Amino acid sequence: SQTIHQWPATLVQPVGSPLSLECTVEGTSNPNLYWYRQAAGRGLQLLFYSVGIGQISSEVPQNLSASRPQDRQFILSSKKLLLSDSGFYLCAWSDGEPYRNEQFFGPGTRLTVL
Amino acid sequence: AQSVAQPEDQVNVAEGNPLTVKCTYSVSGNPYLFWYVQYPNRGLQFLLKYITGDNLVKGSYGFEAEFNKSQTSFHLKKPSALVSDSALYFCAVSSGSGGSYIPTFGRGTSLIVHP
Numbered sequence: 175s176q177t178i179h180q181w182p183a184t185l186v187q188p189v190g191s192p193l194s195l196e197c198t199v200e201g202t203s204n205p206n207l208y209w210y211r212q213a214a215g216r217g218l219q220l221l222f223y224s225v226g227i228g229q230i231s232s233e234v235p236q237n238l239s240a241s242r243p244q245d246r247q248f249i250l251s252s253k254k255l256l257l258s259d260s261g262f263y264l265c266a267w268s269d270g271e272p273y274r275n276e277q278f279f280g281p282g283t284r285l286t287v288l
Numbered sequence: 289a290q291s292v293a294q295p296e297d298q299v300n301v302a303e304g305n306p307l308t309v310k311c312t313y314s315v316s317g318n319p320y321l322f323w324y325v326q327y328p329n330r331g332l333q334f335l336l337k338y339i340t341g342d343n344l345v346k347g348s349y350g351f352e353a354e355f356n357k358s359q360t361s362f363h364l365k366k367p368s369a370l371v372s373d374s375a376l377y378f379c380a381v382s383s384g385s386g387g388s389y390i391p392t393f394g395r396g397t398s399l400i401v402h403p
Contacts, residue, residue: 208390216376216395216396217393217394217395217396218332218378218393218396220390220393223390262329264331264332266331266332271384272382272389272390272391273320273382273383273384273389273390273391274320274339274382274384276322276334276337277324277332277334277391278334279324279331279332279333280331281330281331282329282330282331284329
């Protein structure tokens with residue numbers, strides 16, 4: 175069966191520090207991968223998605239970046255965190271066509287920027 | 289552009305009563321519709337989806353949803369609510385055409401089931 179891992183589970187970082195969040199998927203090949211941010215426990219904001227290695231699409235211009243160094247690994251990064259980067263970060267995967275297949279979400283990372 | 293609206297921020301229902309969580313959408317082309325549930329401090333879990341076929345879709349935990357093309361709606365329903373159904377519910381839509389390749393999520397509806 176497929177599983178998705180995210181780490182760390184929680185993170186407290188000072189403003190201006192770098193960030194690296196990691197997401198890995200097991201039990202599937204060539205998944206579509208997604209990074210979302212959820213603020214204040216409500217709506218999801220799609221940050222990045224990837225349909226293959228080396229293919230990253232950015233939905234929101236900001237100080238975050240994403241990379242996919244391996245087929246089942248998706249990394250969210252920042253060189254300098256802002257207060258507004260605080261939130262709940264969710265990684266998800268799906269297979270096949272993104273528009274017709276459900277997404278499977280990881281447990282999330284709670285990021286607090288102070 | 290595609291969009292999805294969940295008009296109620298919160299829905300309150302007594303345990304044992306039927307529940308409905310509303311969702312309306314706008315897409316160009318045929319819609320693909322999804323419902324997810326999120327428990328506190330957890331990731332979202334898939335409940336059900338509509339692609340084509342029967343307008344009534346059955347999903348996990350006794351939930352079902354009805355696709356209504358004329359009203360562009362996809363309301364989530366359950367005949368008898370449980371306290372454990374209390375959570376945040378998200379509707380999502382995509383269509384695979386007109387730039388709707390990745391599903392768009394609604395803002396979520398908080399369901400509170402009272403004992």
